[in-house]
Amino acid sequence: MNKKQKKMLIRILAAAALMVGLSFLPVEGGLRFLLYLIPYFIIGYDILRKAFKGIKNRQPFDESLLMSIATIGAIAIAVCDDGDYTEAIAVMLFYQIGEWFQSYAVGKSRRNISELMDIRPDYANIEINGKLEQVDPDEVEVGSVILVQPGEKVPIDGIILEGSSTLNTSALTGESLPREAGPGDEIISGCINMTGVLKIRTTREFGESTVSKILDLVENASSRKSKSEDFITKFARVYTPAVVYCAIALGVLPPLVRMIGMGLSPDWGTWIYRALTFLVISCPCALVISIPLSFFAGIGGASKEGVLVKGSNYLESLSQTKYLVFDKTGTLTQGVFEVNGVHHAALEEEKLLEYAALAESASSHPISKSLQKAYGKGIDRSRVWDIREISGEGVTAVVDGVPVAAGNEKLMKRLGVESVPCHHTGTIIHMAVDEKYAGHIVISDIVKPHSKEAVAALKRAGVEEIVMLTGDDHRVAESVGASLDIDRIYAELLPGDKVEKVEELLGEKKGKGKVAFVGDGINDAPVLSRADIGIAMGAMGSDAAIEAADVVLMDDDPLKIAKAIKISRKCLKIVYENIWFAIGIKIICLFLGAVGIANMWLAIFADVGVMILAVLNAIRALFVKKL
């Protein structure tokens, strides 16, 4: 509670106590009126002042005016029939309780969310003349050497010079498994160093570092307002004056009609009371506060899970995703080649891999890297002689005195060795050892472990069509597509074709459905910005992707996409619940008030009660862990 809230709480308690106390005092008439004015002014003086200032500045229509008219009116009626003053005070009292609660809840969730995003490092350690000094990370120049001790946050992006450690990246990615890092590894700011001391050479300024970018992005997210928020702002602008005029009409017209048209007594008291009830119900605060709060909580909850949403509007679009387009490499597959199998081997598989790895040992191509990785042992270059690379075909070499050839069918043909074609998809490396065919090794870009699950989860989450775009050939694309249950596949696309395909889908879609594009942030910025929603994944440290995308997944697990959609759905569901609930209850109460069934107490519920319920409901958007 801050100072303002404490003061308000004291006022609320004092007014309530006085009001209850006075009801036991046996006083009558004018004195009673004066005594009741004390709690009324204690609780309501600022509202009255605000209403007065509003009129003075020609901005009269707001809640303060509504509350002032309603309570002053109720007091006037009570004076006339020496009736019940408590109603007027109670209206003011509950209004203030509502305001107090709202400010408390908003403050609380504001703090909660900023704690979630508490990744801002406060200082960087620099060694000056052999002594460690703490400096403002803003002042550290690119290329400086900083020291990060166990338990500290890495303040600036850089490369590890010395030391190895375990890093906790959960604040950035939502991933709870710690990550190992050693000399030469890139390290991004925002990670927490858990075990060893690290010496880091910075590669960026603080302002350009990952942690600053993320904070900037999340803090500005709720400034991009969604359609629902715009709707509420416009609604409130029309609604309040409309209700005030209705109330005036309700207070004046029926009595006049009764008096002049029907010859009955005008019954002013009843109708003015109804008009005042109207005013109390009319306050739009439940809507005005709960909708932005829901979005704010939703965005906060998502960022806790490693899903950064750049604005409320994108959260809204994300919830309407009907078409999801994947750029295969790096999203559904790892984008790293791996040995997938060894077939028709004439030798032991391991031996064959060993020959292949040794023969390819001079090359730095990803394929030869993957062979070396599959072999798993150190390469002893002294065992290899006479390596010859034949461009577009493969290599020949002499390993341990045995001639070895590794390459495609063309190479085998040239060597006069008959090769066995492979029915698997991927890159095939045929091997000839001692001038005889020795089998082939299949290398392919492997599918991520969660891809299949992710596609299924997306369909369950209501995505109607999942499309895969890739530059790879048809066979590879179709085998990946079939294994993952993807609805539509477009293969052999150039980067420009991907934009075209997304545009095609944009033209094809019906109604409100949105087209989302998921890329790994490499070379796909144009597509990311062309789609309704661009989702970049595995984007830690990639500026271009963070710039171009609307939603950024901090790690590269495709399951997070389904999670992001579920979070957005939950948030939007809460938003609509609140819109319908608040407007619905208000309309019902307005109707009941007009026909005289609702009294001031129900009106207070329609105002304050609805607001409290809507705020509590909005805070639910923060809890997304179990989605």
Add this chain to the structure above:
Amino acid sequence: MKKTYKIDVDCANCANKMEDAAKKTAGVKNAVVNFMTLKMQVEFEEGHEPKAVMQEVLKNCKKVEDDCEIFL
């Protein structure tokens, strides 16, 4: 040019009113008030001195909502 200012205001509707008032101030191209983060982002028109413009913005905001504050 865009600048962000910290603000203090009590209710969401008041924040909307501040946004309106800021937008109408001369020299302001666009303004967005974010109630949840209590920040006001102002985009200034070319050739206007942000400091002078912000004084006006503050004055106009006080007019519509006297309980507000902009930390300049």
